[in-house]
Structure formats: C-alpha cells, structure tokens
Amino acid sequence: xxxxxxxxxxxxxxxxxxxxxxxxxxxxxxxxxxxxxxxxxxxxxxxxxxxxxxxxxxxxxxxxxxxxxxxxxxxxxxxxxxxxxxxxxxxxxxxxxxxxxxxxxxxxxxxxxxxxxxxxxxxxxxxxxxxxxxxxxxxxxxxxxxxxxxxxxxxxxxxxxxxxxxxxxxxxxxxxxxxxxxxxxxxxxxxxxxxxxxxxxxxxxxxxxxxxxxxxxxxxxxxxxxxxxxxxxxxxxxxxxxxxxxxxxxxxxxxxxxxxxxxxxxxxxxxxxxxxxxxxxxxxxxxxxxxxxxxxxxxxxxxxxxxxxxxxxxxxxxxxxxxxxxxxxxxxxxxxxxxxxxxxxxxxxxxxxxxxxxxxxxxxxxxxxxxxxxxxxxxxxxxxxxxxxxxxxxxxxxxxxxxxxxxxxxxxxxxxxxxxxxxxxxxxxx
Amino acid sequence: xxxxxxxxxxxxxxxxxxxxxxxxxxxxxxxxxxxxxxxxxxxxxxxxxxxxxxxxxxxxxxxxxxxxxxxxxxxxxxxxxxxxxxxxxxxxxxxxxxxxxxxxxxxxxxxxxxxxxxxxxxxxxxxxxxxxxxxxxxxxxxxxxxxxxxxxxxxxxxxxxxxxxxxxxxxxxxxxxxxxxxxxxxxxxxxxxxxxxxxxxxxxxxxxxxxxxxxxxxxxxxxxxxxxxxxxxxxxxxxxxxxxxxxxxxxxxxxxxxxxxxxxxxxx
Numbered sequence: 001x002x003x004x005x006x007x008x009x010x011x012x013x014x015x016x017x018x019x020x021x022x023x024x025x026x027x028x029x030x031x032x033x034x035x036x037x038x039x040x041x042x043x044x045x046x047x048x049x050x051x052x053x054x055x056x057x058x059x060x061x062x063x064x065x066x067x068x069x070x071x072x073x074x075x076x077x078x079x080x081x082x083x084x085x086x087x088x089x090x091x092x093x094x095x096x097x098x099x100x101x102x103x104x105x106x107x108x109x110x111x112x113x114x115x116x117x118x119x120x121x122x123x124x125x126x127x128x129x130x131x132x133x134x135x136x137x138x139x140x141x142x143x144x145x146x147x148x149x150x151x152x153x154x155x156x157x158x159x160x161x162x163x164x165x166x167x168x169x170x171x172x173x174x175x176x177x178x179x180x181x182x183x184x185x186x187x188x189x190x191x192x193x194x195x196x197x198x199x200x201x202x203x204x205x206x207x208x209x210x211x212x213x214x215x216x217x218x219x220x221x222x223x224x225x226x227x228x229x230x231x232x233x234x235x236x237x238x239x240x241x242x243x244x245x246x247x248x249x250x251x252x253x254x255x256x257x258x259x260x261x262x263x264x265x266x267x268x269x270x271x272x273x274x275x276x277x278x279x280x281x282x283x284x285x286x287x288x289x290x291x292x293x294x295x296x297x298x299x300x301x302x303x304x305x306x307x308x309x310x311x312x313x314x315x316x317x318x319x320x321x322x323x324x325x326x327x328x329x330x331x332x333x334x335x336x337x338x339x340x341x342x343x344x345x346x347x348x349x350x351x352x353x354x355x356x357x358x359x360x361x362x363x364x365x366x367x368x369x370x371x372x373x374x375x376x377x378x379x380x381x382x383x384x385x386x387x388x389x390x391x392x393x394x395x396x397x398x399x400x401x402x403x404x405x406x407x408x409x410x411x412x413x414x415x416x417x418x419x420x421x422x423x424x425x426x427x428x429x430x
Numbered sequence: 431x432x433x434x435x436x437x438x439x440x441x442x443x444x445x446x447x448x449x450x451x452x453x454x455x456x457x458x459x460x461x462x463x464x465x466x467x468x469x470x471x472x473x474x475x476x477x478x479x480x481x482x483x484x485x486x487x488x489x490x491x492x493x494x495x496x497x498x499x500x501x502x503x504x505x506x507x508x509x510x511x512x513x514x515x516x517x518x519x520x521x522x523x524x525x526x527x528x529x530x531x532x533x534x535x536x537x538x539x540x541x542x543x544x545x546x547x548x549x550x551x552x553x554x555x556x557x558x559x560x561x562x563x564x565x566x567x568x569x570x571x572x573x574x575x576x577x578x579x580x581x582x583x584x585x586x587x588x589x590x591x592x593x594x595x596x597x598x599x600x601x602x603x604x605x606x607x608x609x610x611x612x613x614x615x616x617x618x619x620x621x622x623x624x625x626x627x628x629x630x631x632x633x634x635x636x637x638x639x640x641x642x643x644x645x646x647x648x649x650x651x652x653x654x655x656x657x658x659x660x661x662x663x664x665x666x667x668x669x670x671x672x673x674x675x676x677x678x679x680x681x682x683x684x685x686x687x688x689x690x691x692x693x694x695x696x697x698x
Contacts, residue, residue, distance in 0.1 A: 155597065169587060172601035265665035267602065284588070288666055296590040303592035 002402055003131065005092040006068045006084055007047070007054030010106050013083035020076050023048040025123040031071060032057075032127035040064045043129035045136065047099070047120040049113065051106055056096065058131045093135055093326055097319040100143035102152060109152035109308040114143045130333070135326060142322035146315040155304025160194040162300040163271045163292070167195065167239055170269050170290055175199030180230065180237040181222075182251070183244035184212040187273055191241050196220065203237050206230035208244070234259035240270045242278035251279040256286055263288070273297070331395035334404045339388045341413045350380050432486070435479035436500065436538050442472030443507060443531040450523035453598035460598070465520040469511050469527065476504045476534070483542055492560045499537030501560070503530040506568040509615070513572055513608060519600045522608065525575040552634060559626035563645065566619025567680075570652050573612035574677030577670035580605040584667060606666055609673055610659055617656040620649045640687045647683050651676035 008021055023031070028046035035041045035057070043058040055068050065086060072080040087095045095104075100117040102109040121128065121136035128136070147153040156165040164174070171177055179200045181188050184207040192202065202222035207213035210226060217224035225233070227250060234240070234256070244250055251270065260268070265288060272279040272293045284291035292300075354376045358369060387407075394403040407413070446468035450460045483497055492501050510526045583599040586592075599605075624645050631642075655672050658664035664672065 166587075168601060169583075169596065170602050172603035264663045265668050267666055290587055292590060299590065300592045303596075307597070 002059050003056070003089050003092045003135070004059055004064060004068070004086065005054055005056045005088075005095055006065060006072070006086045007052060008072070008080065008083045008085070009052035009054070009104065011104070012085055017076060017080075017083050018051070018053065021048075021053040021072060021080070022050070023053060028120075028124055029127060032124060035064070035067065035071075036127060038067075040067050043132045044127045045121055045124040045132050047096075047117060049116045052099070052104075054099075056092065056132060056135070058129065090323060090327060093138075094319060094323045096135060096139045097142040097322055098316075100139040101146040101315055101319060102143070103146075103312060103315060103319075107157045108305055108312070109147075109154075110157060111147070111153055114140060114147075117143070131330065134329060138322055138326045142319050145322065146318045149318060150311040150314040152308050152311045152315045155307060157301050157305055157308070159273070159294065159297045159301060160191045162297045162304070163191050163241075163273070164194045164198055165304075166271070166290070166292055166297070166300060167200075167269050168198070170267050171238060173199070174239075176201065177238040178203040178236060179239040179241060180204040180206065180234065181216070182206050182227070182230070182240065182242045182278060183246075183274065184209070184216045185243050185245070188241055188243035189216060191243070191271060191273055192220070195239065195241075200239060204230055204233050208246075231255050231259060234268075235262035238266070238269060240268065242270065242272045243274045244278050246274070246278060247276060249278055249280045251283060253280055253282050253286065256283050256289060260286060260289065271297070327395075331392055335392045335395035338404050338407050338413060339391055342407065342411050343384060343388070345411060345413065346380055346384060350376050432479050432482045432542055433538060435475045435482060436534055436542075439472045439476035439479060439504075440531045440534050442468050442475060443527040443534070446472065446520075446523050447527040447531075450520045450527070454594045460520050462514070462518055462520050465523055466511060466515055469507055469514075469523070473504065473507055473511065476500070476507070480504065492557060492564075494541075494543050496537040496540040496542040498560070499533050499540060500542065502564050502567060503532075503534035503537065505561075505564040506530040506533065506571055509565065509568040509572050509612075513612065517600075517604065517608060519604060521579065521598065521600055522572065522575055525578060526572060529571065529575070552630075555626060555630050555633075559623050559630055561623075562619050562626065563623030564619075566616050566621070566623050566652070567648060568616075569612045569619055570616035570648065570673075570677055570680070573609045573616055573652075573655070573673045576605045576608040576612060577673035577677075580609065580670035581667065581674065584670075602666065606669065609669055610665075613652060613655045613659065613669075613673060616652045620645075620652055624649050640690075644680075644683055644687055648680045651680050 008018060010018065013021075023046050028048060032041070032044035032046060032055075035044055039060055040062065041057040041064055042060055045056045047054045047056065053072070055071070057064055057068065069080060069084065072084065096117070098104050100114050102111065102113050105113050117136065118140055121133075125133075156162040167174055167177075174195065175198070177200045179192065179195055179202050181192055181202065181204070184205055196202070202217070202220040204225055205213045205217040205220075205222050206225045206227050206229070207216075208227060210224060213224040213226075216222075240251070242251055251272075256268075267288045267290060270279055270283065270289060270291045272291065275294060277293050279291060279293070281291075283289055354373060358364065358372065361372075364372070391403060391407055446465050449468060450465050453460050480497070480500060483500075492498055506526060507530045510522060510530070514520050514522060579599060580602060583595060583602055583605065586595045586599075587602070627641070627645060655664075655669065655676060658672060659669055
C-alpha cells in the first residue's frame with residue numbers, strides 16, 4: 001500500500017490539455033469507484049479545477065500509475081505522460097498541502113484553491129477513506145496556518161482587488177461610501193462588484209448610452225445619468241470608477257476642480273481602469289485627489305505578489321511541519337498495530353517453546369526456571385528491537401506503508417484482526 | 431531605584447516601538463496586544479519611578495525640570511495606550527514611544543530634583559494644573575504624530591508607491607480621526623490646565639513669563655487646529671499639516687525658552 005498523486009497542472013500542461021482533463025464531480029466519483037471495484041486502489045480523491053486535475057489514491061498492493069495514466073490518457077485522447085507529474089507518499093502529502101496553501105497556484109497564495117480542495121474531498125468522500133480523509137483534513141489545516149502565520153495570502157493580487165485595497169487605504173472601511181461609475185461596461189461592473197462587497201453604495205452610473213447606464217443603475221439601486229449631468233454630483237461621491245471607451249480623457253482638471261471646492265478636504269479616489277485612459281494625468285496633482293490608472297493597480301498587485309513570494313519559505317516550513325505530523329499519524333496508524341501483533345505472536349511462540357524446553361529439562365528449582373524464562377524473554381526482546389524501531393521509522397518517513405504490508409506478510413499477520421489500518425472505524429477522523 | 435525604574439520604562443517604550451516596527455522588517459502584522467502590554471509595563475515602571483520620587487520628596491513633585499519632563503513622558507505614553515487600545519492599531523507607537531523615551535531620558539539627564547512645592551490647597555491646585563496641562567500636551571503630541579504619519583502615508587499613496595509604508599500604515603481616514611480626537615482632547619486639557627494656571631497666578635501672584643508665553647503658544651496652536659477642524663471643516667492634509675507644524679513650533683519655542691531660561695531647575 002502506498003500514497004500516490006498523479007495529475008497535470010498549469011505548470012505542466014496548456015489550457016487545451018487541462019480543459020479536456022477536467023472532471024465533473026459525478027465523473028470523478030464514477031472513475032474512482034471503478035478503480036476501487038477493480039481492486040487497484042483502496043481510497044481515491046480527484047481534485048479538478050481550471051488549473052489542475054489530480055488523482056490522489058491509496059494504492060492496493062500493485063502500482064496503479066499505469067491505470068491512472070491510462071484513465072487520463074483516455075480522457076485526453078492522447079498520451080498524457082508528457083504533461084503528467086507523479087508524487088508518492090511523503091512527497092504526495094507535501095504536494096497536496098502546498099496546493100491547498102496556494103503555493104502551486106497561478107496567482108501565488110490565492111485563497112480559492114483551499115475551498116476547491118475541500119469541495120473535491122467532500123465530493124469524493126464515498127471513495128475516500130481514513131488515510132486520504134486525514135490527509136485532506138490536514139492539508140486544509142496546513143493551508144490555514146500558512147495563510148495566518150505568513151503573508152502568502154496577504155494583499156490584493158488582482159487588479160480589481162487592488163482597486164479595493166487602494167480605496168481602503170484612503171477611506172479605511174468602505175461601508176457607506178458612495179461611488180460613481182463613468183461608463184457602463186463589463187470592466188467597470190467587475191470593479192464595482194468588488195467595491196460593493198465591501199459595502200460601497202453606488203450613487204450614480206453615467207454613460208454615453210443612457211439605456212446601458214439605466215440597466216446597471218437599476219441593478220444596484222443607483223441613479224443613471226448622462227456624462228454631461230454627472231459632474232455636478234461629483235462633490236457627493238468618494239470613489240469614481242472610470243471605464244469609458246472614449247478615445248480622449250473625459251475627466252479633466254477643469255471638471256474636477258469645479259466640483260472639488262464643494263467637497264472641502266474630503267479625499268476623492270479615482271480609479272481609471274479605461275484604456276486609453278479616461279482621466280487627465282494632471283488630475284492626480286490636485287490636493288486630496290488620489291488617482292490610480294491600470295498601471296498603478298497592476299503595480300500594487302505585483303508588489304503584493306512579490307511580498308507573497310518572500311513568504312514562501314516560511315509557508316514551506318509550516319507545510320513541512322504539518323506533513324511530519326501527518327506521517328507520524330500514519331506511522332502510528334499503520335506500524336503500531338503491526339508491531340504489537342508481531343510481538344504478541346513472537347511471545348506466544350516463545351511461551352510454547354519455553355514450556356516444551358522446561359518439560360524436556362525435567363525438575364528445576366524456581367530460580368533456575370526463572371533464569372531460563374528471563375533468558376528467553378530477553379533474547380526475544382533483543383531480536384525484535386531493531387525490526388520494531390525500523391518499522392516505525394519507515395512508516396514515519398513516508399516510505400513505510402509498503403514495509404508495513406511486507407511485515408504483515410512475512411510474519412503471517414495479514415489475516416489477524418486489528419492490524420489493517422484501512423478497516424478500523426476508529427481511524428476515520430472525518 | 432528611581433534611575434533604574436526610569437531605565438526599565440525607557441527600555442519598554444523602545445521595545446514597544448521596535449515591535450511596532452516589525453512589519454517593516456518582516457512581513458508580519460504588528461502584535462497589538464504585545465505592543466500595548468510592553469507600553470503598560472513601561473508605564474508601570476515609570477509610575478514606580480515617580481512614586482519613588484514622591485516618597486523621597488515627601489510630596490508629589492512635578493514642578494522640577496527633570497520630574498516635569500518625566501511626567502510628560504508618562505502622560506504621553508498613557509494617552510498613546512488609550513488611543514491604540516481603542517483603535518486596535520499600534521503604528522502611532524513608532525513615533526510617540528521614542529518621543530516619550532527621549533523626554534524621559536532628557537528629564538533624567540536634567541536631574542530628578544524636585545522643585546520646592548507649596549502645601550495644602552495651593553499644592554492640589556498646582557498639581558491639577560500640571561496634570562491637565564501635560565494631558566493636553568500629550569494629546570496634542572499624539573495629534574501631531576498622527577498628522578505626521580498622515581502626511582507620510584498620503585505622499586506614498588499620491589505617488590503610487592506600494593512599499594512598507596503603504597502596507598503597514600493605517601488608512602488615511604484612521605489617522606485623520608486620531609488627529610481629530612487627539613486635538614480635541616489636547617484643546618480641552620490645555621484649556622483647563624491654563625484656566626487653573628490663570629487662577630493660580632492671580633490668587634498667589636505667581637506669574638512666570640516664559641510659562642505664560644509657552645502655555646499660551648501651545649493653547650493658541652491647538653485651538654487654531656480645533657477651530658479649523660470644527661468650524662472651518664478642516665480635514666485630512668490641511669489638519670495634519672497644521673497639527674504637525676504648530677506642535678513642532680511649540681516644541682521649538684520650549685527649546686528656545688529652556689536655553690534662555692534662568693530657572694534651570696524648573697520645567698520652564
């Protein structure tokens with residue numbers, strides 16, 4: 001028995017390959033059930049997102065890689081080997097923990113993957129078992145720790161979230177702040193949705209085409225206006241989002257100066273996400289106006305990502321700790337019952353042979369009988385010490401599930417109750 | 431015991447500033463509880479030092495230069511702890527804790543020699559004046575610190591620089607609110623302190639020109655700030671600039687008076 005993960009991700013396969021390998025939840029469960037029914041795996045979970053498809057499995061005695069590879073190749077309609085990576089045992093655990101923490105994501109540290117890992121595990125629960133249940137649960141814990149204890153998830157990593165971050169740096173909480181949107185396109189709406197989540201209320205939607213402005217305004221309980229009318233209302237808003245298709249700037253110094261006087265000292269945050277830009281660059285020179293264009297927003301996101309990158313080693317340390325804890329658990333789960341059974345079996349043999357020997361020796365004084373008893377026990381302990389230690393160590397090193405199986409086979413323990421970690425209900429921690 | 435307790439207090443203030451500066455060295459949030467606890471430990475040591483001085487002098491002595499500066503440092507840190515505990519934000523410690531440490535060290539270098547104080551009602555009156563005035567000055571210093579941080583953070587935001595200051599300074603709005611509340615507290619403290627001083631001077635004919643000029647200067651500065659905010663709607667950069675410039679002027683005026691003063695044993 002061994003842990004294996006095989007799959008493709010954005011680092012190994014282009015989108016054309018990844019999209020063919022995407023599993024819907026019901027497909028994932030069906031394929032895993034098939035692998036289990038064929039006696040190839042004991043447990044399985046498929047993690048399928050837009051950036052990766054990975055199959056996590058606890059193998060039966062045989063190597064299941066050819067079967068997993070064949071499954072993916074059939075789905076792709078071509079040989080998947082050139083795009084596929086494989087990790088086993090401890091490396092497989094470290095890989096999953098890194099994935100859940102966002103260390104393997106396209107945008108480093110993104111939080112969405114943690115939810116996707118959890119969803120994948122829950123969707124495949126019927127085909128999972130104690131080993132994978134514990135591993136996925138530990139991966140979520142490791143990911144949470146990495147996010148809380150390091151900065152890998154801190155700061156905005158996309159343009160729209162950078163816009164929110166900048167507005168927050170000016171206004172603190174955004175609840176109750178008012179926004180005006182210039183241009184009613186999809187990009188403006190996307191940025192607007194990010195601000196709405198923070199509690200910003202949309203006051204005015206201004207667009208050259210009044211009908212589009214009205215549509216957007218109705219959706220957010222705002223007022224629709226033409227460009228020409230909106231400038232008078234500018235004194236009343238805190239955030240201005242500009243995203244028109246105008247070839248020349250529509251927000252000029254003159255227009256802003258005219259409204260800024262009525263604002264007093266209140267700051268105005270202008271997010272110009274149009275290309276070409278909607279706002280004259282010199283508007284940013286006006287006191288209490290904070291002007292950010294697309295390049296600024298990208299720079300803010302890039303700065304955050306750079307900072308996240310610096311925290312990767314710290315996150316990896318946390319993951320290594322959690323991987324160790326998980327394999328300690330596996331060691332206990334897999335090796336301890338085998339060692340116990342092994343010792344009990346040896347002790348039973350020792351007692352039988354001792355009784356036979358004592359019978360052959362004839363009458364002995366109690367001291368003599370005790371010395372022989374002590375000798376037999378001591379000899380057995382000495383013989384068993386090294387194999388016991390090595391069995392536990394092998395399991396803890398993440399290479400030992402196979403060794404544990406081998407020990408079970410060598411000492412004829414495979415049919416004895418209580419030595420198979422896969423069968424005990426008490427180990428199902430989910 | 432008094433110098434040792436002062437030393438311990440200064441160490442805690444500087445340690446609190448160092449912990450508050452952690453985000454600039456490593457990508458971690460400053461531990462609010464850790465900073466506040468360190469400041470509280472510093473306050474404890476500082477209060478112990480002043481209590482020791484009181485026991486030594488036989489009465490609460492705040493009028494000497496050394497004790498006065500030490501008390502000013504203590505009040506500044508107390509106001510800092512109050513502001514930061516309410517705001518759950520410790521970046522003000524970066525500025526205010528080293529200032530408090532500096533003032534305390536200056537007080538100790540000047541010598542912790544209690545100036546002869548009056549007794550009875552007169553002593554209570556004088557002590558009330560000193561305590562309220564120092565609370566006013568400490569709040570004014572907090573407003574100035576918040577204002578200075580506002581100006582620095584604003585410059586970073588205006589120029590779209592996304593470095594450590596962008597990441598770890600509080601939002602402009604928070605700094606503006608701290609500036610607003612602290613300037614009002616400063617105005618109230620100084621107004622009451624000066625009213626008591628005026629009454630005291632009138633009653634006991636104890637007029638000291640440098641004290642009157644400096645006290646009035648500080649009061650005019652903080653009053654202009656508060657009036658601008660409340661009546662003229664000053665906010666943001668204007669209020670921040672006003673608080674930083676006027677407080678710097680008040681400090682400069684104090685230094686000038688101290689250098690020129692003949693009353694070397696007194697606060698002024």
